[in-house]
């Protein structure tokens with residue numbers, strides 16, 4: 001099962017290596033990992049999507065807590081969060097199908113961020129489901145390159161949970 | 163404002179931490195540190211291989227309860243420490259390791275003797291640091307000692323680039339601890355403790371499982387008085403040996419692969435396990451699904467990650483063994499102890515009967531030189547008061563089985579990592595920390611050859627340790643597995659008669675004795691103990707003696723191969 005965990009860490013050298021190392025050492029697979037500083041520059045948030053069963057996820061959280069630079073961890077409840085991912089998709093086009101692709105892009109409220117003779121670069125933000133749906137539709141045209149940021153998430157409501 | 167070098171600052175901080183002894187080995191990138199050490203009154207023990215420095219620091223910590231310190235140079239110095247650091251990590255021992263590093267501008271360029279030692283040791287340290295700014299040095303050292311020795315103890319490594327140790331820093335600079343993410347829990351949750359007390363009270367077949375955490379937190383005394391007063395039998399893990407006096411009738415000794423029949427049976431039949439500072443290693447549980455099928459578990463541990471990791475837990479209590487047991491003790495005796503003892507009477511009687519019927523055994527009538535006999539004799543001659551270090555293999559198990567441990571911090575052995583070559587440097591470290599004690603390494607002929615150069619360290623530092631070598635001419639424990647599970651195909655386990663260990667001891671300036679006959683055991687041990695020098699006694703034991711009982715790998719601990727009683 002997929003779990004999203006949000007980890008606040010001290011923004012210090014080597015912290016990311018320690019976190020990713022812990023996952024491989026304990027035998028857990030990371031689906032995606034996104035890092036950036038928070039409102040407080042000395043603190044970074046790492047959002048990790050990990051596959052594990054319930055017992056596994058408990059171990060992950062407990063083991064993460066043991067890392068000295070880890071400040072706080074929250075397993076996010078998918079029902080109670082807004083999750084987003086930003087994806088850049090470079091798709092092959094020619095003069096014949098360009099209009100078709102533009103239409104798909106519009107429906108998805110995605111953006112064209114670069115136009116070249118034989119390709120379009122599309123930017124889309126959204127949930128993974130939305131991104132995957134777009135990707136599926138673009139696949140037949142030939143996806144030349146795909147880059148995703150990995151999932152980030154925030155809890156709903158004004159309460160600062162983490 | 164007067165300034166000192168980073169190296170001098172390190173020494174100053176070490177003194178502030180109360181460090182009296184350091185184990186280490188110099189090299190290019192730690193010359194400045196060794197230069198500062200030259201003026202200091204800290205006692206430095208020069209080992210002959212950095213692995214030994216880490217092991218010695220580890221055993222120093224286990225023997226004294228203080229944090230052990232070791233030093234190595236960059237590159238190969240640091241990588242040589244790795245086994246020792248991993249060993250301390252697996253057994254939760256507080257050490258602080260300093261390594262030299264190439265200068266900050268050279269890092270990442272594959273400079274001479276550069277190794278990414280913080281990267282290499284990340285999975286085997288509790289925490290590690292690469293010092294990048296000399297201003298951080300005092301704080302890093304302070305934090306390192308704090309992290310190593312608090313919570314669940316463990317090794318911390320500080321990698322010091324050479325321009326940091328030669329750089330200048332204000333002499334008066336003080337470090338401070340700033341660890342917002344590190345808050346170990348000492349006091350247990352009172353509600354859980356109350357529940358635990360009640361559960362123990364109501365149980366009919368409880369057993370206490372005492373691990374290394376009991377010793378490291380100084381909880382042996384409270385655990386012993388609790389068990390004795392409540393009349394609850396105690397099983398120890400390998401690292402828990404000495405946490406409960408083995409001459410007590412309630413002592414069931416060690417459980418697991420080479421545990422006693424009565425301890426393994428107690429686990430299997432119990433209705434409640436009270437685990438304290440123990441982590442249910444696979445050498446203890448055997449096949450997990452067959453482990454203690456009827457028992458509920460109360461698990462007391464300072465590391466929440468240990469609780470529920472292997473065994474399902476009914477009542478978890480996160481906290482320091484000593485604090486939790488003190489509270490538990492108080493709660494428990496608020497209830498009617500006589501009634502509780504009565505409820506457990508049959509169980510205790512049953513275990514006492516098993517203990518009587520299935521003691522640890524060896525062929526006492528045999529004229530041959532039996533390792534168990536030697537260990538019993540060592541126990542007699544030292545009156546159980548020595549610090550016993552071990553190597554790994556059969557020697558380790560015989561030491562654990564046949565020496566009666568009654569005091570914490572007297573059994574020093576590599577548990578989690580099972581590191582051959584631990585015992586000799588461990589004896590050196592223990593002796594350096596406890597010069598008042600007789601320190602013995604119960605050794606194997608294979609293991610000691612991994613570190614025999616350390617005889618030089620012991621002799622030259624006048625640390626008169628005693629090595630009791632149970633020489634079977636084999637990598638005995640592996641041979642035993644080959645005998646039992648690989649049709650006696652002794653592939654690469656025979657190491658007989660290559661080394662004259664008596665001459666080896668003498669070559670290093672120690673004393674070597676050889677015993678080939680049972681009748682000479684007493685006199686040799688006596689002579690070894692009375693000689694004020696490093697002594698190695700080469701006991702030519704029966705070469706194919708096995709360690710029993712034994713649980714086959716992958717089998718449940720209820721199924722034991724053992725002596726025909």
Ligand SMILES: Cc1ncc(C[n+]2csc(CCOP(=O)(O)OP(=O)(O)O)c2C)c(N)n1
Nearest residue numbers: 555556557580582606607608609637638639
């Ligand atoms: C560094 C290391 N290498 C290999 C092993 C695997 N191993 C475990 S016990 C053992 C044999 C030890 O032989 P010896 O020291 O003679 O002890 P004995 O079992 O004969 O008492 C070996 C090779 C180990 N534990 N540690």
Ligand SMILES: [Mg+2]
Nearest residue numbers: 606607636638
């Ligand atoms: Mg041997």
